Amino acid sequence: KQWYQRRVRGRKLREITPSKLTKFKETTWRFLFYSSNCAYGIYIMWPQDYLWNTMLCWVGFPTLTWAVRDNLYYYYMISGAYYVSLLVSQFHDTKRKDFWEMFLHHIVTLALIGGSWFGGNYRIGSIILVIHDVSDVFLEGAKMGIYLNFTMVSNIMFAGFTISWVLLRLMFLPYKVVTSSIFESTSVIGLWPANPLYCSFLITLQILHIYWFTFILKLLIKIATTGDDVEEDTRSEDEEIPSSSEEDKKGK
Numbered sequence: 001k002q003w004y005q006r007r008v009r010g011r012k013l014r015e016i017t018p019s020k021l022t023k024f025k026e027t028t029w030r031f032l033f034y035s036s037n038c039a040y041g042i043y044i045m046w047p048q049d050y051l052w053n054t055m056l057c058w059v060g061f062p063t064l065t066w067a068v069r070d071n072l073y074y075y076y077m078i079s080g081a082y083y084v085s086l087l088v089s090q091f092h093d094t095k096r097k098d099f100w101e102m103f104l105h106h107i108v109t110l111a112l113i114g115g116s117w118f119g120g121n122y123r124i125g126s127i128i129l130v131i132h133d134v135s136d137v138f139l140e141g142a143k144m145g146i147y148l149n150f151t152m153v154s155n156i157m158f159a160g161f162t163i164s165w166v167l168l169r170l171m172f173l174p175y176k177v178v179t180s181s182i183f184e185s186t187s188v189i190g191l192w193p194a195n196p197l198y199c200s201f202l203i204t205l206q207i208l209h210i211y212w213f214t215f216i217l218k219l220l221i222k223i224a225t226t227g228d229d230v231e232e233d234t235r236s237e238d239e240e241i242p243s244s245s246e247e248d249k250k251g252k
Contacts, residue, residue: 020147023143023147024144024147024148026093027140027143027144027147028140028144030136030140031137031140031141031143031144033082034133034136034137034140035137037075037078037079037082037133038130038133038134038136038137040071040075040078041075041079041126041129041130041133042130044069044071044072044075045126045127045130048123050123050124050127051127054124054127054176054177054180054184055180055184055188056123057121057123057124057127057180057184057185058123058124058180058184058185058188058189059188061120061121061185061188061189072122072126075126075129076113076117076122076125076126076129079113079129080110080113080114080117083106083109083110083113084110086106087103087106087107087110090102090103090106098211098212098215101208101211101212104204104208105205105208108201108204108205108208109205111201112125112128112198112201112202112205113125113129115194115197115198115201116128116198119194119198121198124177124180124181127177128173128177128202131168131169131172131173131177132168132169134164134168135161135164135165135168135169138157138158138160138161138164139157139161141153141157141160141161142154142157142158142161144157145157158219161216162216162220165209165213165216166213169206169209169213170209170210170213173202173205173206173209174206177202178199178202178203178206181195181198181199181202182195182199
């Protein structure tokens with residue numbers, strides 16, 4: 001009877017606990033998208049003078065900023081469609097501890113994409129898109145290395161992820177993009193009605209970045225103190241799901 005109960009509990013546990021193969025397929029799909037979209041974004045953004053001087057994002061607003069080139073149009077549409085798919089698929093993918101934080105992130109991101117596009121702020125919006133894709137490439141690459149047991153790959157990717165997160169999301173985004181949206185835009189075009197809402201979305205995004213950085217710090221501290229390699233994303237752990245060993249103990 002105890003053996004049968006353990007079998008039933010084990011089967012139920014497998015049904016609600018995603019396999020490593022399922023996680024790997026999710027990660028591979030995201031890695032392929034972020035890699036191609038990031039490369040495309042860098043290709044079209046690198047020659048743009050407003051990438052290096054954010055003050056130019058607001059010059060000629062809104063008359064001149066409506067002149068959108070085709071490649072930037074496709075970049076926006078592809079990115080927007082992808083985040084819509086993430087918003088929908090999140091309810092079917094691997095459940096993580098930060099489910100609602102990620103849900104809020106998708107909502108805010110879509111609001112920024114849609115608002116900046118229809119409001120003629122695609123210059124600053126495209127900068128936000130491209131600096132986010134860089135970190136995501138390294139993150140998904142690190143996860144793939146973990147699932148394939150390629151320790152060196154996962155360690156290198158995680159190092160790239162940490163560095164890019166700090167430089168782009170914790171430094172460049174607040175000190176260049178957020179300050180440009182709050183102060184430079186006001187000095188060039190004055191206070192436009194939608195700007196407070198737009199800036200509130202950016203600040204929300206920045207708060208989420210700081211929150212997720214605490215996960216990175218915890219993992220870095222663990223690696224430094226134990227000498228272990230990078231392990232599976234701790235956000236994937238479900239605290240309400242007991243391990244198989246705990247189930248066996250209860251059965252006994």
